[in-house]
Amino acid sequence: MRTFSLARSLHFHKGGMMKRAILLFLLFILMPSACLMVWYYLKTSAILERDMSSSMLQTLKQAEYNLSARLDQVANISDGLIGNPDIRAYLDASSQPSYRQYEIFQTMENSISSAERNRDIRQIRMFVEPGLLFSDEGIHFFPLSAVENTDWYRAAMARNGAIYWRSTFSQPYLASDPADVISAVRILHDPRNYDRTAGMLSIDVPEANLRSIIDKIQFTPSQQVWITDRAGKIVSHHDPSLIGQQGRLTPEQLLTAYQQQEGFFAVEGHPNAMVLFRHIPSADFMIVAEVPMNEVSGESLALTRISAVILLAVFSMLFIFILVVAFAYAAERVNRRVRELILTLKREGVDNLETGRQGNFQDLELGVARMVQTVHDLTSNFYQEKIRARDAQLKALQAQINPHFLYNTLDSIHWMAIRRNADEISHMIESLSTYFRQSLNKGRDVVLLEEELLLIRSYMHIQNTRNDNGIQLDVDIHPEALACYIPKMILQPLVENAVLHGIHQKRPKHGAIRIAADVQDSWLRIQVSDDGVGIPGDRIAALLTPPMSDTDVQSFGLYNVHERVKLISQNDPDSGVAITSIVGVGTQVSIAMKAVTTLSGG
Template structure:
């Protein structure tokens, strides 16, 4: 199945490529220009829009965090102060005494009035500057109320009715707090109508409950907490209790629409984008009490500036496409016209009317250069057609003379064989042996049909070469061979190692006064055939060695380009190295090691396998 899909995709790709090749240059130019225009504009517009959207989101997030932190600090500070007030009241001696005497049977109207007046002064001193306190009351175990209203509502009917209505629930929450202040809310449809700070008061001797302190908080106080923080981002701020009761909100319409979203916010998310409802939400928690402050804003309102930017980018893109389209059409026509002139001239060109194919040159750009070049080419062709026959006759005559002057190498080989037989007939073995060795080397140099020979054959030619040299140098040259039998039948190009032996003789041993020792080794190391030629000659200086190895490491393209700049083109080691790289690949070749007046080692690295591949080799024993 996958192969079928891949084949179909490849077929469609090839059809599209063929279609592109078949359309005219004019259409190709227009297509390329439109692609070059549209793709950058689309990408620039898209990424600009996305970047702006991301920047606005990040800035809104950062701003909302800062504002939420300020609201959190204000709320915590106020709640802390209210807790301190409630704690002070619960510890007040007058309140404690009133609660402890509540069970007495001697309570009369005068006593109740005196206690009420005394507690009213206590309340007044506690909340003299606390505008956030609406009213407060002390409730005894017998449900006797001592009420104070900060708004001069003397009867305290509202707080009394709520406490009586929710008495069981309030006392239960206060008792569970173990003496700490707790918040209690009177809600309607999940929205807080009245908020209360409640604290249980205990007997100091036996820690039994003796009364209840209830402080009603002015709901306008929460508006004061948000005062000065209203902004476009914060206009939908909402404060929720730990039970998801809505304590205060800034926008009723937005609350009705997104009430479920803000009440179901996951605890682990500080801010997120609700794509389902298209709003941005940020929130934080108070450490005590566990209230949650939430702010949210619709995405269309948050991204209104981005949408404006998007519309401007679209208009800019459309205007740019229109302008660039006009320019592109003009440029394509300007380029196609001279190309068509050139095509027409080439189509009309033939042997009989070459001189009629000239084009008038009206421009000096690249197309004008093509016109000029075409005219020059037409003149040259006209000239060549006129003189072609005379040139062909002259070339043939030169070729015949060259053939007549060539010497057949086999004639030289056969002549050497004749000298060998004559030496044997005249009983001159030295001449016969020398001629025989020379004939063998000449035969190797001339070569046969097979381009590759075994290492065993190559080393046989080396033995013949050393035998010839010993007639000149006598005992001054010694050849030592250390050959792994496994390598003898690996095939290599003919006369690949012999030039290295020749180089060792003429650059190493010949210039040395002592006895020349040449060591020839061949072995297999990690799937590589390593052949080394080591001589004890004069060696090579460090600078020269670095220069030589650098030249040997060149790839073939660099090497052949550099030949024109070389004054002395060596075809010894250099030639062998190039033959190896051309035949086996760039990673194989020759490396030199040497120490001055001690030794020189030529290492040849080849693949350790036989090759049947044929190649072209420059064979020479010159250095």
């Protein structure tokens, strides 16, 4: 009975194998191949469109470089006028007699006329206090009260001295027709009271200068190229009648575009149209080009797609033929093995069946099950080892920070004791004791931000004791941020860099350090800023990479903090340290990490 059951389950005749082969061919070869052909067709089309879009983006990039160069030249002229001593003297001349104001005005008029010789400038206008002589001259000078209620005046005030670029508007001029211009506007501070606005400087740039650059962009006959502002209004267009109107981009598309330097996307409702954009950072404008893709690709794209489909079809059919032949051969071998098993069972019985021979399906299933279990065990072990390695790396990075400051502080106490017999030493030792107590912190790897600030205050007390209280520490921490846990000793290296490499490089060694923190969308964001000498732009990127030598203390400290923040945030791409700096103005170091208010395991 057992022999009969086994023979029946393994019985395959030639016709049955053919039917099964056809069914398997349809389910596992023909249908997947058809899907693969469709996918390949769509993928090829997308690659061709992407390559063409990339080429057109290069054209927009060159146009943006040309525009930025000309706008930067205007910005440089504005900087020169802001720093012109004659203009500062005029703004502060309200108390001077009329003849003295006239002398200053004549000198300043020559400076402005000289700046207007630049081909990119239509006219320079200054809005000043009505009490100044020639404040209503009407060519270069106008009363400030005439523009104090305008939107662009409020926008310029919000920039606090930085340039605000006004979108295109029609400006009337004496002895000439009105002209469409954009303006670089900035406030003029009172020379004696920086917090008071003494005037407004406006440099008018003809819109035609912008149009001459975008008119050189040639993609297709039906293209539309324009410059837009952040509100979506057209700043420049080859059709002047459209200037000032709302562009064709939706608010959502504008928001998405302004979050990127450049890019492209398809026009909703027009699958054959593509919108490309490039940000002009110096003016917060954007070059936008709407291009019909069918005009760009023409017959070449269609022929390329047809050729790709034909080539794919040929290879697919060849692949299918090989698979069919291989399957038929394998099926024949299986069928022959089954016939041998049946013959053995009929002739000698089940006891003589060679279950260990190749082709035993039950042994194969058992082997696969064992293999899956082994892979699972190895994966689990690898994951645990990776966690232990990450924890070890975190502890190793953390252990490298403490000694450097310890040696410097003890050395300072030593020399202070030699130089003077002062009670300051006891205060300094007390601050040092607080510093050690917070840095060691009973061996904990994470501390509250509030506890870390105690360490920073102790550190700054030590530094100010050494340097005659020349550094002011300002702390602006949101209460919610104080309750967040952070890796121990991540703020001290940043403050130390601000002191040693920022403020102490100035003469005199006086300055301010500001620490701010808040919680936004479950992220803790901390900023440490100073008004030191700043960091050159080519140096910033190297500070967050592994230092080339152990003597590069500044690079080591910042890289160490960056790595620890990423480790504690499980290498989230949005976490880490970012540096912004302006030489001669100061540096800001920003930290972003996930906000943690409770610790696992109590």
